[in-house]
Amino acid sequence: MVQSELFENRNEVLSGQVALEDVFRAYYECRRNKRRTVNALAFELDFEQELVRLWREINSGQYKIGRSIAFVVQQPVQREVFAADFRDRVVHHLVIDKLNALFEADFIDGSYSCRQGRGTLYGVKSIGSAIEACSEGYTRDCYILKLDIRSFFMSIDKNVLYRMLHEFISERYHGADKPVILRLVRQIVFYNPEDHCVIKGRRSDWNGLPCHKSLFWSSRYCGLPIGNLTSQIFANFYLNRLDKFVTEELGFEYYGRYVDDFVLIHPSKAALLEARRKIAAFLQTRLKLSLHPQKFYLQHYSKGVRFIGAMIKPYRIYIGNRTKNNLYSKIYTLLPRLAKGVRQTLDGLTGFASCVNSYIGFMRHYNTYNLRQKVLKLLDSTFLGEVSELKPRAEKFTVDKRFLPSVQKQRRLRQQRQYRRQQHKKQLKGTNDGDV
Numbered sequence: 001m002v003q004s005e006l007f008e009n010r011n012e013v014l015s016g017q018v019a020l021e022d023v024f025r026a027y028y029e030c031r032r033n034k035r036r037t038v039n040a041l042a043f044e045l046d047f048e049q050e051l052v053r054l055w056r057e058i059n060s061g062q063y064k065i066g067r068s069i070a071f072v073v074q075q076p077v078q079r080e081v082f083a084a085d086f087r088d089r090v091v092h093h094l095v096i097d098k099l100n101a102l103f104e105a106d107f108i109d110g111s112y113s114c115r116q117g118r119g120t121l122y123g124v125k126s127i128g129s130a131i132e133a134c135s136e137g138y139t140r141d142c143y144i145l146k147l148d149i150r151s152f153f154m155s156i157d158k159n160v161l162y163r164m165l166h167e168f169i170s171e172r173y174h175g176a177d178k179p180v181i182l183r184l185v186r187q188i189v190f191y192n193p194e195d196h197c198v199i200k201g202r203r204s205d206w207n208g209l210p211c212h213k214s215l216f217w218s219s220r221y222c223g224l225p226i227g228n229l230t231s232q233i234f235a236n237f238y239l240n241r242l243d244k245f246v247t248e249e250l251g252f253e254y255y256g257r258y259v260d261d262f263v264l265i266h267p268s269k270a271a272l273l274e275a276r277r278k279i280a281a282f283l284q285t286r287l288k289l290s291l292h293p294q295k296f297y298l299q300h301y302s303k304g305v306r307f308i309g310a311m312i313k314p315y316r317i318y319i320g321n322r323t324k325n326n327l328y329s330k331i332y333t334l335l336p337r338l339a340k341g342v343r344q345t346l347d348g349l350t351g352f353a354s355c356v357n358s359y360i361g362f363m364r365h366y367n368t369y370n371l372r373q374k375v376l377k378l379l380d381s382t383f384l385g386e387v388s389e390l391k392p393r394a395e396k397f398t399v400d401k402r403f404l405p406s407v408q409k410q411r412r413l414r415q416q417r418q419y420r421r422q423q424h425k426k427q428l429k430g431t432n433d434g435d436v
Contacts, residue, residue, distance in 0.1 A: 016176050016177060016178075016179055016180070017059040017176075017177055017180060018055065018058055018059055018094070018177045018180050018181075019177075020051075020052070020055050022094060022097070022098075023051050023054060023055045023058070023090065023094060024051055025097065026090050026091070026093035026094035026097055027047065027051055027090050027093075029093045029097065030086070030089045030090045030092075030093045031044070034086065034089065037086070039085060039086035040086050042086075043086045043087060050087065051090075054087055054090065054091070058091070058094075058180060058184065059180060061183065063091070063184070063187070065084075065085075065088050065091075065187060065188070065191045065193075066084075066085035066087065066088055067085060067193075067196050067197055067198055068082040068083060068084050068085065068088075068193040068196075068197045068198070068225065069082070069083040069197065069198050069200050070082050070083075070193070070194070070197040070198065070199055070200065071083070071199070071200040071201050071205065072201065072205040072206055072209060075326075076322055076326070078208060078209050078213075079209075079213070079226060080206070080209060080213060080214050080215065080216075080226065081225075081226050081227040082193045082194075082197065082215070082225035082226065082227050082228070083227050084193070084225075084227070084228050089228075089229070091184060091188075092188070092228055092229045092230045093229060094184075095181060095184050095185060095188065095230060096229055096230060096233055098173070098175065098177075098181055099169065099173065099181070099233075100233065102168070102169075102172045102173060103233065103236070103237055103240075106168075106172075106240060107236070107240055107243070108240075108243045108244065108247055109126075110126070110243060110247065110255045110256040110257060111236065111239075111240065111243055111256075111257055112126070112256060112257065112258045112308070113232070113235075113236050113257070113258050113259045114232045114233055114236055115236075120258070120308045120309060120310075121365055123256055123258050123307070123308050124307060124308050124309075124310045124312060124317060124366075125317075126256055127256045127263055127265075127305070127307055127312055128312050128317055130254040130255075130256065130265050131144065131254075131265055131301050131305075131312065131314070132314075133254065134253075134254045134265045134266065134267065134301075135301050135314075138301070138302075138314045138315070140267065141267060141300065141301075142265060142266060142267045142300075142301050143265070143266060143267070143268070143269045143272055143298060143299065143300055143301065144263060144264075144265050144297070144298070144299055144300075144301055144303075144305045145263065145264040145265075145266070145272040145273075145275065145276060145297070145298050146261070146262070146263050146295075146296075146297040146298075146305055146306075146307065147261075147262055147263075147264075147276065147279065147291055147292075147295070147296065147297075148260060148261050148291070148292040148295035148296075149239075149260035149283065149289050149290070149291060149292065150212075150289075150290050150291065150292040150293070151210075151212040151213055152235070152259065152260035152289070153223060153224050153225075153226050153231065153235060154212060154213055154214070154215065154218045154222065154223040155212075155218075155222060155223070155288070155289050155290070156222060156223060156224050156234075156235060156238055156289075157221065157222055157287070157288040158189050158190055158221045158222065158223075158224075159221055160238075160287060160288055161189055161224075161234060161238055162185070162186060162189045162190065164237070164238065164241070165185050165189065165234070165237070166182065166185075166186075168237075169181065169182055169185065170182075188228075188230050189224075189234070190221075192215070192220055193215065193225050194215045194216050222288075235259070236259075238287065239257065239260070239287075241286060241287065242257070242262070242279070242282065242283065242287065243255070243257060245279070245282050245286075246262075246264065246275070246279065250275055250278060250279075252264050252265075252266060252275065254266065256307075258307070258308045261307065261308070263305060263307055265301070269298065272298060273298070276291075276296075279291070301314065302314060306320060309322060309323055310366060316367040317366045317367055318366055318367060318368065319362075319363055319366050319368055319371075323359070323362070323363075324371065326359075327356070327359040327375065328375075330355055330356070330359075331356065331375075331378070331379070334348070334352050334355065335382065335384075338352060338383075338384070339383060345383070345387070346387075349384075349387060349399055350399070353388075353397050353398075353399050356375070356379070356397045357396045357397055360372055360375070360376075360394070360395070360396055360397065361396070364395065369393070369394060372394035372395075373394040375394075376390060376394050376397060377390075379397060387399060387400050388400060
């Protein structure tokens with residue numbers, strides 16, 4: 001490829017094609033967290049040539065989606081995941097980079113999923129503030145209704161989703177490359193990764209996974225693969241109609257949703273029960289979805305509500321049992337490995353401290369002082385108490401500086417230098433004695 005092709009790109013954009021710099025930008029964004037994967041490393045060997053080839057395929061309409069890798073994760077719950085090929089991930093980032101700003105402008109404030117600056121912590125605190133506002137500072141009665149959509153990702157109707165996306169992009173997106181973006185969106189939405197995928201792991205990993213949670217058993221025109229960036233953003237866009245239905249048509253001021261879990265807060269229990277009936281009808285008729293019959297929660301605000309891994313109660317917010325159990329599981333899994341010997345302890349100490357502190361740093365945003373104190377005292381009661389320090393307010397698990405790898409390395413270097421000096425002095429002394 002000659003350099004003149006790069007500069008001719010500006011004219012191609014005017015003729016309705018995706019710009020080459022947009023593909024490069026999507027690549028740099030894509031590789032940020034995936035650079036050490038096998039597919040990413042193979043792509044990076046000649047990434048410039050690969051990106052130019054991908055750019056030409058996209059603009060000429062010859063681009064075809066590659067094979068995905070299918071596997072099952074067991075934590076936090078058993079779930080089927082499809083990991084797209086790296087070059088397909090670049091295309092996903094390209095499409096989302098073009099459309100995400102338009103999506104963000106259309107989303108309501110109560111939508112917390114896959115949005116920059118509106119993650120889990122923001123969602124938990126927003127619901128806590130909504131409960132306090134609805135109850136007028138916890139002085140009057142109000143009730144919390146929590147609902148869940150049954151098998152959400154596997155139940156998304158592709159025809160409905162694409163019709164919504166096509167109308168939205170046609171109306172809101174004004175880039176010269178609109179036809180190319182619409183073609184890519186259609187390819188992504190209607191692609192069935194289960195047809196040509198590579199199974200990672202054992203087929204027995206799917207044992208125990210319900211059929212309605214697997215693309216292999218879903219209708220060919222239903223379901224988005226969990227694991228793709230486009231699936232997350234498109235799923236959020238799909239439920240944006242539900243958000244507006246609840247807040248605008250039903251008139252609920254206090255509302256929040258994270259993926260397929262959503263919460264309504266209102267002073268009247270009867271109003272919430274009526275809203276549940278209307279929401280079920282709306283989901284069935286407009287989005288081809290259904291509420292989970294067993295995941296239904298309606299209680300007084302004083303009972304609290306579990307939302308996005310936290311337990312929200314008046315004046316306090318606790319972390320969920322799942323997060324707490326995961327922390328203890330990590331500790332009891334890693335401690336035996338560190339206890340095998342002094343060298344194993346010193347080599348694994350930094351990684352262990354980082355793992356524990358990631359949980360403690362997360363817990364510090366909630367009312368968890370007693371829990372953090374309990375965890376740190378537990379670690380202090382083990383052999384790690386000899387190489388760690390207890391800090392006030394239980395803010396972090398701190399390793400004694402004397403046992404840090406960098407300090408250990410400096411100590412070994414000092415010992416080597418001291419040993420060489422001693423040997424040099426002995427040689428000098430022997431030489432002088434021989435002269436005499």
